[in-house]
Amino acid sequence: xxxxxxxxxxxxxxxxxxxxxxxxxxxxxxxxxxxxxxxxxxxxxxxxxxxxxxxxxxxxxxxxxxxxxxxxxxxxxxxxxxxxxxxxxxxxxxxxxxxxxxxxxxxxx
Amino acid sequence: xxxxxxxxxxxxxxxxxxxxxxxxxxxxxxxxxxxxxxxxxxxxxxxxxxxxxxxxxxxxxxxxxxxxxxxxxxxxxxxxxxxxxxxxxxxxxxxxxxxxxxxxxxxxxxxx
Numbered sequence: 439x440x441x442x443x444x445x446x447x448x449x450x451x452x453x454x455x456x457x458x459x460x461x462x463x464x465x466x467x468x469x470x471x472x473x474x475x476x477x478x479x480x481x482x483x484x485x486x487x488x489x490x491x492x493x494x495x496x497x498x499x500x501x502x503x504x505x506x507x508x509x510x511x512x513x514x515x516x517x518x519x520x521x522x523x524x525x526x527x528x529x530x531x532x533x534x535x536x537x538x539x540x541x542x543x544x545x546x547x
Numbered sequence: 548x549x550x551x552x553x554x555x556x557x558x559x560x561x562x563x564x565x566x567x568x569x570x571x572x573x574x575x576x577x578x579x580x581x582x583x584x585x586x587x588x589x590x591x592x593x594x595x596x597x598x599x600x601x602x603x604x605x606x607x608x609x610x611x612x613x614x615x616x617x618x619x620x621x622x623x624x625x626x627x628x629x630x631x632x633x634x635x636x637x638x639x640x641x642x643x644x645x646x647x648x649x650x651x652x653x654x655x656x657x658x659x
Contacts, residue, residue: 468645469645471647471648473648478653479652479653480551480637480650480651480652480653481590481637481639481648481650482650483647483648483649486646486647526589526590528648530644530645534580534592534595534603534605535580535592535648536592536606537582537589537590537591538589539587539588539589540589
């Protein structure tokens with residue numbers, strides 16, 4: 439079964455607004471990663487947060503991790519039309535990495 | 548660097564045919580994996596390898612075989628294709644077992 443579950447399944451916002459996506463997972467993890475997928479393309483790594491970290495930033499991205507609740511959030515600030523894509527969280531065990539079903543983000547110009 | 552290269556990009560098969568999806572990486576990554584992506588299902592892990600000569604099953608291994616004879620290559624074999632294997636297949640690799648994954652551009656397979 440899939441490890442991570444994203445919420446919401448779809449999100450539509452206006453350019454300039456912030457977008458928040460959530461991820462919940464079931465078992466202990468070493469790290470949690472977020473990926474982006476443009477339509478018809480492969481996934482691209484965005485950010486990795488380790489299990490002993492609570493928050494991490496990268497440009498307009500902010501990721502939080504709450505291991506007690508087994509959840510993470512991805513915040514994209516000041517969104518742009520080019521941010522339109524699907525976003526996936528992935529949790530890493532010892533040797534494999536499992537993905538959730540993703541959040542489809544649409545940013546309207 | 549080419550990164551992760553998958554071939555073919557598109558393939559149509561008839562039920563019962565066999566084929567191999569090729570995956571090659573030039574980053575000297577020890578870890579490689581295959582995922583399938585279906586609408587509304589996200590990515591599901593088929594098989595993975597932590598190094599040459601070592602493979603293991605993921606979430607949905609049935610109907611697929613893999614081998615890892617070299618560090619660079621990790622082919623995925625469908626021995627007898629079924630319509631349920633219609634999907635987009637992604638190969639990925641990473642240097643460290645806990646590091647970021649690098650993905651190929653995907654192979655879209657249709658089984659009639």
